[in-house]
Amino acid sequence: MTVTLPGPTVGVVGGGQLGRMLGEAAAPLGVELIVLDPTPDPPAAATTAEQIVGDFDDRKAIMELASRVDVLTYEIELADPDVLADAAEEFGIPVHPDPSTLRTIQDKLVQTEAVADAGIPVPEFVGVETKRLLSEVVEELGSVMLKARTGGYDGRGNVPVRSPDESADALQTVGGDAIAEQFVPYERELSVIGVKGADEIRTYPVTETIHREQILRESVTPARASQEVRDRAESVARDVLTMVDGRGVYGIELFETEAGQILVNEIAPRPHNSGHWSIEGAATSQFENHLRAILGWPIAPTDLLSPTVTANLLGDTPSRQSLVRTGDVSPVLADADTDAHWYGKREVYPLRKMGHITVTDRTRANGESEVAAEPLARARELRDGLGFAAEWDRQTRTRTGLLMF
Amino acid sequence: MTVTLPGPTVGVVGGGQLGRMLGEAAAPLGVELIVLDPTPDPPAAATTAEQIVGDFDDRKAIMELASRVDVLTYEIELADPDVLADAAEEFGIPVHPDPSTLRTIQDKLVQTEAVADAGIPVPEFVGVETKRLLSEVVEELGSVMLKARTGGYDGRGNVPVRSPDESADALQTVGGDAIAEQFVPYERELSVIGVKGADEIRTYPVTETIHREQILRESVTPARASQEVRDRAESVARDVLTMVDGRGVYGIELFETEAGQILVNEIAPRPHNSGHWSIEGAATSQFENHLRAILGWPIAPTDLLSPTVTANLLGDTPSRQSLVRTGDVSPVLADADTDAHWYGKREVYPLRKMGHITVTDRTRANGESEVAAEPLARARELRDGLGFAAEWDRQTRTRTGLLMF
Numbered sequence: 001m002t003v004t005l006p007g008p009t010v011g012v013v014g015g016g017q018l019g020r021m022l023g024e025a026a027a028p029l030g031v032e033l034i035v036l037d038p039t040p041d042p043p044a045a046a047t048t049a050e051q052i053v054g055d056f057d058d059r060k061a062i063m064e065l066a067s068r069v070d071v072l073t074y075e076i077e078l079a080d081p082d083v084l085a086d087a088a089e090e091f092g093i094p095v096h097p098d099p100s101t102l103r104t105i106q107d108k109l110v111q112t113e114a115v116a117d118a119g120i121p122v123p124e125f126v127g128v129e130t131k132r133l134l135s136e137v138v139e140e141l142g143s144v145m146l147k148a149r150t151g152g153y154d155g156r157g158n159v160p161v162r163s164p165d166e167s168a169d170a171l172q173t174v175g176g177d178a179i180a181e182q183f184v185p186y187e188r189e190l191s192v193i194g195v196k197g198a199d200e201i202r203t204y205p206v207t208e209t210i211h212r213e214q215i216l217r218e219s220v221t222p223a224r225a226s227q228e229v230r231d232r233a234e235s236v237a238r239d240v241l242t243m244v245d246g247r248g249v250y251g252i253e254l255f256e257t258e259a260g261q262i263l264v265n266e267i268a269p270r271p272h273n274s275g276h277w278s279i280e281g282a283a284t285s286q287f288e289n290h291l292r293a294i295l296g297w298p299i300a301p302t303d304l305l306s307p308t309v310t311a312n313l314l315g316d317t318p319s320r321q322s323l324v325r326t327g328d329v330s331p332v333l334a335d336a337d338t339d340a341h342w343y344g345k346r347e348v349y350p351l352r353k354m355g356h357i358t359v360t361d362r363t364r365a366n367g368e369s370e371v372a373a374e375p376l377a378r379a380r381e382l383r384d385g386l387g388f389a390a391e392w393d394r395q396t397r398t399r400t401g402l403l404m405f
Numbered sequence: 406m407t408v409t410l411p412g413p414t415v416g417v418v419g420g421g422q423l424g425r426m427l428g429e430a431a432a433p434l435g436v437e438l439i440v441l442d443p444t445p446d447p448p449a450a451a452t453t454a455e456q457i458v459g460d461f462d463d464r465k466a467i468m469e470l471a472s473r474v475d476v477l478t479y480e481i482e483l484a485d486p487d488v489l490a491d492a493a494e495e496f497g498i499p500v501h502p503d504p505s506t507l508r509t510i511q512d513k514l515v516q517t518e519a520v521a522d523a524g525i526p527v528p529e530f531v532g533v534e535t536k537r538l539l540s541e542v543v544e545e546l547g548s549v550m551l552k553a554r555t556g557g558y559d560g561r562g563n564v565p566v567r568s569p570d571e572s573a574d575a576l577q578t579v580g581g582d583a584i585a586e587q588f589v590p591y592e593r594e595l596s597v598i599g600v601k602g603a604d605e606i607r608t609y610p611v612t613e614t615i616h617r618e619q620i621l622r623e624s625v626t627p628a629r630a631s632q633e634v635r636d637r638a639e640s641v642a643r644d645v646l647t648m649v650d651g652r653g654v655y656g657i658e659l660f661e662t663e664a665g666q667i668l669v670n671e672i673a674p675r676p677h678n679s680g681h682w683s684i685e686g687a688a689t690s691q692f693e694n695h696l697r698a699i700l701g702w703p704i705a706p707t708d709l710l711s712p713t714v715t716a717n718l719l720g721d722t723p724s725r726q727s728l729v730r731t732g733d734v735s736p737v738l739a740d741a742d743t744d745a746h747w748y749g750k751r752e753v754y755p756l757r758k759m760g761h762i763t764v765t766d767r768t769r770a771n772g773e774s775e776v777a778a779e780p781l782a783r784a785r786e787l788r789d790g791l792g793f794a795a796e797w798d799r800q801t802r803t804r805t806g807l808l809m810f
Contacts, residue, residue, distance in 0.1 A: 298739040301741045333408060
């Protein structure tokens with residue numbers, strides 16, 4: 001293909017931190033972004049040319065976006081696949097990843113069925129709508145994770161069910177239609193960021209993801225798993241990338257079972273929190289490769305440059321609050337191996353992703369790919385010094401007990 | 406010091422490519438930029454929150470800028486130091502680097518006198534206003550480079566004078582008040598990017614700069630000079646950084662004479678074209694460190710990550726023209742070691758800086774700091790395939806003869 005500059009304009013549904021980091025990657029490439037987001041001045045505003053204010057399923061706004069760009073993509077699963085497909089057809093432009101993939105992924109039952117149908121290993125699962133069925137499933141499978149089929153995000157909409165008599169409450173919490181997945185005793189959670197280009201598939205080195213309260217706290221790359229397990233994870237990720245339709249970056253969440261098996265947990269059709277390490281730690285960031293992929297440009301190398309740990313900075317205030325400041329970030333700024341990433345959100349609420357920090361382990365020689373324990377400890381320590389709660393209410397409470405990292 | 410997020414807002418006079426790359430560095434740090442530029446939608450628009458449209462010396466516009474930010478800086482020497490000083494005083498905010506430094510640097514005669522007065526080696530120089538004096542100077546010193554005292558940029562305003570009878574024409578070309586510098590037979594031109602922070606000075610590895618028609622074409626880092634010469638260049642750069650007033654990144658252009666001496670050529674009180682390699686090749690880019698310095702934050706490491714070559718993409722059309730496209734950039738996009746940087750300018754004219762490409766020499770093991778010959782050849786080849794002229798007028802002329810790289 002021939003590519004000339006000035007580059008194309010990309011329409012992005014969603015203007016959160018993923019849009020912001022897409023914008024950081026777009027400018028050097030000569031790619032302009034227009035984002036669609038319901039909130040004026042969202043995180044992506046600082047790094048993109050323009051915003052259309054509208055909901056993720058606002059047909060008029062999406063049509064306007066489509067009328068002004070060369071390709072459509074999205075950085076949030078709440079984008080409406082039908083409207084995207086209509087807009088793309090109306091204006092004769094592509095949408096990547098394909099709206100059909102988004103539609104499949106939006107429904108966790110349909111997603112898991114699709115993965116299973118492709119012969120890719122997943123936990124045992126059943127679609128459940130009634131308390132009675134859920135009780136039977138729990139009788140049969142033991143503990144399950146009950147997930148709302150649609151609309152869940154960052155663990156919201158997920159409820160563990162350990163005995164049949166918890167069924168009614170659990171179903172009510174997730175709001176009805178759900179998928180019950182057998183709880184798998186796992187050694188660790190893994191993630192693979194994959195890139196599906198015009199005519200090639202590439203994967204990034206396998207990342208270990210550390211969750212608490214079902215929210216990603218830290219990522220360690222490469223994962224501290226055996227080479228054999230990492231190879232298996234990569235192979236499963238490639239099968240997923242082959243299955244999905246449409247170009248782009250995908251975040252593929254996996255379980256490494258205690259027996260060393262790899263099971264697919266969830267797929268995100270977009271750059272993923274567990275791939276933020278690639279900004280510093282890989283030859284090319286997941287954001288640049290997402291742009292390259294959706295534009296049909298050559299995919300750039302996904303090689304590891306240095307072992308890398310990222311730690312999320314989450315909202316730790318007890319309620320929603322505007323313009324709260326962090327604690328002192330100067331220890332982060334003073335640390336030679338640490339980079340800060342602030343998302344520019346105007347409000348903080350409990351567990352909201354406000355930023356992340358990245359510790360790059362440059363002490364490791366080339367080829368030595370294990371992460372030392374120290375960078376993870378350091379990332380946690382630096383991140384834990386950064387909460388909002390102390391500022392939020394420094395008069396009336398101590399910070400201890402409020403930290404939710 | 407204590408630093409909390411959301412971060413400060415920085416006012417930048419100038420919204421060109423340096424402002425654009427400052428914006429790329431600012432977003433992750435949570436720093437917002439407002440740029441002042443006379444051209445609507447300048448290169449920095451894509452990466453910054455807001456623009457004030459106004460000339461670089463527009464008092465009202467600069468006052469408005471100052472009223473909305475926490476610190477002022479500039480990315481172009483055409484900024485007005487007196488207005489900046491007034492605005493800073495009016496609103497009680499700092500300007501970095503100090504307006505007095507900008508004032509000194511704006512006048513090449515005053516600048517060179519200041520460097521010489523600090524005991525730092527410079528070529529022999531004389532201020533000249535008349536043809537008669539210039540003739541005498543050329544008689545005495547031999548060939549000189551005649552430079553307009555003010556307003557020169559990218560070699561514009563510089564005229565070599567090889568014999569006394571060229572004096573009248575040369576003075577007319579530079580427009581009167583000038584400085585004549587003895588032409589020094591040099592081995593190579595070097596550059597050191599220096600950072601002056603609140604309480605420390607750091608330098609980046611020495612860069613070799615390759616000019617043609619007095620415009621920077623390629624930069625090679627580390628410079629292909631002896632370790633002794635590089636150490637001397639760094640030491641001279643430190644002396645310059647000690648001399649100047651005000652925090653920030655400085656680009657320090659040097660000559661390495663045939664005898665291995667280091668002479669200061671010119672100082673830029675801002676990030677510099679010869680430091681663009683630091684985006685990929687150093688632990689921290691010159692743009693991030695400029696922001697850190699002007700904010701009084703800790704300076705981040707300036708260490709070399711990989712030997713790096715950059716090549717400028719210059720306008721090669723025969724005249725000013727809007728919205729010309731480049732040739733095919735796909736070979737650049739497909740090269741695993743090459744990154745593209747497009748400045749998003751809406752017009753092209755001869756020798757205008759439109760972008761650059763960076764080839765990172767990752768074949769070199771850690772500690773092996775020489776650049777192999779191949780990356781420079783590759784950078785040139787990729788860049789030479791990228792001109793505008795072919796597109797500009799592909800019907801009526803062949804590209805040969807128009808390439809100005």
